[in-house]
Amino acid sequence: MRMKKFIGIILIVFSVFILVSCNTNKEEAIRLNGEVSIKIEVGEEYIDRGVIYPEKYVLVTNGEVNTNKLGKYEIKYSVYTDGGEIVKELFRFIEVVDTQKPSYIEKNNQIFYAGFQYSIDDFLESYSDNYDSKNSLLISTNNNFIFNEPGIKEIEIKITDTSGNKTIYNTTVDVILDFEKLLDHVYRNETYKVRKGVTGIGSSYTTITIDSNTSFSYYDSGSLHFLKSFSSELGDRASIQISATYGKFDNARLNYHISKTGGQYSVGFIDFDATLDYDSLIFNSFRSTINNLNLNERDMIDEMNPRVLGVLIEFKEYVEQTLGIKFK
Structure with a gap:
């Protein structure tokens, strides 16, 4: 009689062990498909790679990524049993970044005179950025564009966007006094x-x-x-x-x-x-x-x-x- 009771206890413990091990294995089988943290260039398409999880489980995804707007985004993945019990939650972090420099088109065949007031528009036909508006760009120069004497002048114009990307325009002009x-x-x-x-x-x-x-x-x-x-x-x-x-x-x-x-x-x-x-x-x-x-x-x-x-x-x-x- 005692032997039967002992064997019964062992069977119960073993069953619980098997059940826990099975659930643990299934939980460990649930993982992100791809990297946890991702950086993506603004304007590029984002394709979510999702989660790997066992059959008969249910995946619920929350969060979205706007690749046309800089920022950090979070995707939450919740995996449930078919009975509605939460098994595991995972997260992916996506940062939309801008790494592209502003661009410009140079204005050609300009004549510069001493005593005249000039601006960046006298050197560049246009300048722009893939993300920022023209008014958001930071312009810095080595010259106030008023040449107070004739001669060769070195011009440097730096155009920086709000992400810190910088492009530099350099030229040399021969200033004339008329x-x-x-x-x-x-x-x-x-x-x-x-x-x-x-x-x-x-x-x-x-x-x-x-x-x-x-x-x-x-x-x-x-x-x-x-x-x-x-x-x-x-x-x-x-x-x-x-x-x-x-x-x-x-x-x-x-x-x-x-x-x-x-x-x-x-x-x-x-x-x-x-x-x-x-x-x-x-x-x-x-x-x-x-x-x-x-x-x-x-x-x-x-x-x-x-x-x-x-x-x-x-x-x-x-x-x-x-x-x-x-x-x-």
Whole structure:
């Protein structure tokens, strides 16, 4: 009797062991088909590989992946017995990423002038990204696209999308200084200030009337002239004119001109370096003079000296701030 009871207990334990082992084996047979974590390029098709599980079991999948939108997505797989009992849950993680750089189309055959304001659109016909809008792209450059002097300039434009993908455009441009074109551009809305003509020797010029006492002139020979008029105790009118060829302002010429009614005048000439930063600018004599009014040269110097530095500063500011080019 005892033996029968013992054998019965052993059979029960063995049956439970077999049942547990069978369920354990089936649970272990349930696994993801493919990787747990996946990265997929934005815009690409995502095909879910699902789960491997025994027959007569039921798989329920929850979650979706929008491959047109960057982000992290989760797919949950729940495996049930045919009786509705949960057996195992598994998860797959999908990250939609953007690894493509922005692209551009270069604009060809462009001419760049000193003093003009340019933008990225003057270098690139277009630029875009596979995911981000144009307004979302970060643009950085090594230049503010205002060239303040002629010569060869290196241009670098970096275009970065919100995922950190970066493309770099590099080019070299030969910047041209054309004073006539520059003056037309600066005064395109104030054409009444611009006067053009030809001298008796055939040289063309452009003169800008800055105000009633100040003018700036450019001659196609390359010379620049800044003229400032004053009242004078030595005559009816006086003026200081500073002249130079661009790029040679260190060898500028200054003349102080005094006139009287009837066309008579006296003028003194000085050579000096206009590129230096002067605390004061005092001259002791003229290099030469034309003295039709028979004026005392010392009186002319004394009347001129207090005015010279102010005129030079105004000339520099006009060239650098109004025309947007380097004073040199």
